[in-house]
Amino acid sequence: xxxxxxxxxxxxxxxxxxxxxxxxxxxxxxxxxxxxxxxxxxxxxxxxxxxxxxxxxxxxxxxxxxxxxxxxxxxxxxxxxxxxxxxxxxxxxxxxxxxxxxxxxxxxxxxxxxxxxxxxxxxxxxxxxxxxxxxxxxxxxxxxxxxxxxxxxxxxxxxxxxxxxxxxxxxxxxxxxxxxxxxxxxxxxxxxxxxxxxxxxxxxxxxxxxxxxxxxxxxxxxxxxxxxxxxxxxxxxxxxxxxxxxxxxxxxxxxxxxxxxxxxxxxxxxxxxxxxxxxxxxxxxxxxxxxxxxxxxxxxxxxxxxxxxxxxxxxxx
Amino acid sequence: xxxxxxxxxxxxxxxxxxxxxxxxxxxxxxxxxxxxxxxxxxxxxxxxxxxxxxxxxxxxxxxxxxxxxxxxxxxxxxxxxxxxxxxxxxxxxxxxxxxxxxxxxxxxxxxxxxxxxxxxxxxxxxxxxxxxxxxxxxxxxxxxxxxxxxxxxxxxxxxxxxxxxxxxxxxxxxxxxxxxxxxxxxxxxxxxxxxxxxxxxxxxxxxxxxxxxxxxxxxxxxxxxxxxxxxxxxxxxxxxxxxxxxxxxxxxxxxxxxxxxxxxxxxxxxxxxxxxxxxxxxxxxxxxxxxxxxxxxxxxxxxxxxxxxxxxxxxxx
Numbered sequence: 088x089x090x091x092x093x094x095x096x097x098x099x100x101x102x103x104x105x106x107x108x109x110x111x112x113x114x115x116x117x118x119x120x121x122x123x124x125x126x127x128x129x130x131x132x133x134x135x136x137x138x139x140x141x142x143x144x145x146x147x148x149x150x151x152x153x154x155x156x157x158x159x160x161x162x163x164x165x166x167x168x169x170x171x172x173x174x175x176x177x178x179x180x181x182x183x184x185x186x187x188x189x190x191x192x193x194x195x196x197x198x199x200x201x202x203x204x205x206x207x208x209x210x211x212x213x214x215x216x217x218x219x220x221x222x223x224x225x226x227x228x229x230x231x232x233x234x235x236x237x238x239x240x241x242x243x244x245x246x247x248x249x250x251x252x253x254x255x256x257x258x259x260x261x262x263x264x265x266x267x268x269x270x271x272x273x274x275x276x277x278x279x280x281x282x283x284x285x286x287x288x289x290x291x292x293x294x295x296x297x298x299x300x301x302x303x304x305x306x307x308x309x310x311x312x313x314x315x316x317x318x319x320x321x322x323x324x325x326x327x328x329x330x331x332x333x334x335x336x337x338x339x340x341x342x343x344x345x346x347x348x349x350x351x352x353x354x355x356x357x358x359x360x361x362x363x364x365x366x367x368x369x370x371x372x373x374x375x376x377x378x379x380x381x382x383x384x385x386x387x388x389x390x391x392x393x394x395x396x397x398x399x400x401x402x403x404x
Numbered sequence: 405x406x407x408x409x410x411x412x413x414x415x416x417x418x419x420x421x422x423x424x425x426x427x428x429x430x431x432x433x434x435x436x437x438x439x440x441x442x443x444x445x446x447x448x449x450x451x452x453x454x455x456x457x458x459x460x461x462x463x464x465x466x467x468x469x470x471x472x473x474x475x476x477x478x479x480x481x482x483x484x485x486x487x488x489x490x491x492x493x494x495x496x497x498x499x500x501x502x503x504x505x506x507x508x509x510x511x512x513x514x515x516x517x518x519x520x521x522x523x524x525x526x527x528x529x530x531x532x533x534x535x536x537x538x539x540x541x542x543x544x545x546x547x548x549x550x551x552x553x554x555x556x557x558x559x560x561x562x563x564x565x566x567x568x569x570x571x572x573x574x575x576x577x578x579x580x581x582x583x584x585x586x587x588x589x590x591x592x593x594x595x596x597x598x599x600x601x602x603x604x605x606x607x608x609x610x611x612x613x614x615x616x617x618x619x620x621x622x623x624x625x626x627x628x629x630x631x632x633x634x635x636x637x638x639x640x641x642x643x644x645x646x647x648x649x650x651x652x653x654x655x656x657x658x659x660x661x662x663x664x665x666x667x668x669x670x671x672x673x674x675x676x677x678x679x680x681x682x683x684x685x686x687x688x689x690x691x692x693x694x695x696x697x698x699x700x701x702x703x704x705x706x707x708x709x710x711x712x713x714x715x716x717x718x719x720x721x
Binding site for chain 2: 246248252319320321353356357358359360363367371373
């Protein structure tokens with residue numbers, strides 16, 4: 088068995104890539120998945136997750152539904168122009184033969200798994216952080232039960248993707264993000280600074296579409312709408328690898344190079360900076376001197392292009 | 405006569421370099437100076453300005469005192485560890501034989517000069533923007549009277565110098581900055597992104613100290629404390645050229661290369677982003693497409709190193 092990994096997600100096209108990556112990784116034991124609003128609503132995210140798990144031969148992994156809205160305030164629905172109306176690029180996945188857990192919430196499932204795998208569980212969060220914040224309420228010892236936490240979210244020195252400074256996962260629930268990023272656990276943040284630099288291209292989509300297995304083919308189909316959205320950002324059809332890159336860091340399939348531990352504060356005001364991850368990079372010119380109160384490991388670069396590794400993993404099953 | 409330039413400043417060591425640069429520039433006609441709290445209090449800033457003007461043979465330029473605190477809230481004093489207790493690195497300048505204007509405030513002087521040089525005045529602001537905000541109240545037509553405005557302030561993609569995201573001039577009065585950056589005039593912003601990349605070194609200080617004229621020698625003396633402060637930032641004794649670089653852009657002595665016109669919003673909340681200039685750089689990968697409501701020209705790079713040009717200008721008088 089590999090390392091126990093718990094996933095919290097809002098499935099989502101890049102979440103789908105991350106789930107497929109985790110299933111394909113020989114050192115990963117995916118022990119549970121919680122879903123959240125974000126790219127799509129939490130119920131649909133659970134449906135998508137179940138269908139992807141079935142397609143990847145992981146029908147045994149428990150899936151629980153979590154938050155349908157942020158800790159405070161409303162949620163205005165997912166971005167259908169990015170992830171399609173169903174969250175998976177309007178691709179119709181074969182329907183799995185089972186339903187999400189009804190007896191426990193995503194937060195409860197996370198807490199249960201943290202106890203079952205005490206000291207070993209890697210928590211990977213690739214959606215809004217509402218479920219993790221709730222789990223911290225349910226079990227105040229949670230930070231000391233898990234091995235580590237990897238979060239895809241935020242932007243340090245690069246523009247946001249919802250506002251000029253805010254990334255979607257953090258913007259969707261700044262209060263939850265503030266709780267999670269200030270909890271006393273070893274947390275690695277995967278911001279847009281690194282995810283926007285690792286891309287998959289049309290040639291990669293062609294490779295997925297030509298695969299023997301149905302899962303990579305479905306992923307290739309989903310990427311059509313996702314690529315189209317990113318033309319305005321990159322000037323061509325391609326996509327950044329937000330969620331799969333975070334999955335790879337959690338699974339030790341990608342190696343951070345520049346990754347200082349710095350103070351990170353979430354802007355939870357109602358001002359123009361709402362949802363920004365304010366990272367203290369003032370030591371950048373002198374090798375990031377130790378910040379005594381800093382707790383977030385901020386991944387800014389990797390040792391190698393991640394796109395080729397991802398495609399190879401997804402098509403070599 | 406050169407172009408009429410009005411300066412608003414909080415003199416300050418790098419303000420002193422800017423004043424000396426403007427006096428030495430053959431195409432600049434410095435028509436007035438207003439002072440503000442910031443690096444030092446507004447009264448001391450006026451004293452420093454008068455003394456520098458006298459040392460540079462510009463005893464005719466009117467100097468008026470402006471704001472001693474931001475539009476709202478208090479001011480906690482200048483950073484003596486950066487600019488010395490007197491604002492000019494504890495160097496005792498020869499005392500000028502005159503005093504600041506007593507009959508008009510800095511805001512009033514600016515408005516008067518804008519009328520006297522209607523359509524031609526270049527306004528250069530290198531301190532907190534309180535005086536400019538007040539001038540906009542005094543004369544609502546001010547944006548249409550001046551030729552252009554150049555402001556040293558803010559940080560777009562680089563860390564701040566007061567907080568992880570806020571630069572000192574903006575942080576010192578975010579409300580005033582918000583007013584000035586959203587007024588309907590052609591405004592060029594010179595943020596830390598560009599000023600932190602243009603340095604003067606120990607060899608430049610030696611050149612200033614060896615000059616024949618007393619003004620460059622005094623500047624060389626001031627730089628001692630300033631260089632010492634920047635060791636923590638750069639790992640060696642040197643200094644970035646915040647204010648003189650803005651002066652050079654106003655005087656057309658430095659040429660911006662990457663300078664997109666983008667939406668800039670000032671964070672005037674009391675949250676962790678207070679004082680940040682939130683710049684919309686989301687079009688950076690596709691050549692910054694036109695933003696219809698954008699009004700701020702954001703200078704990110706110059707065509708040449710500015711340090712050598714500055715030193716040559718200061719020592720060739």
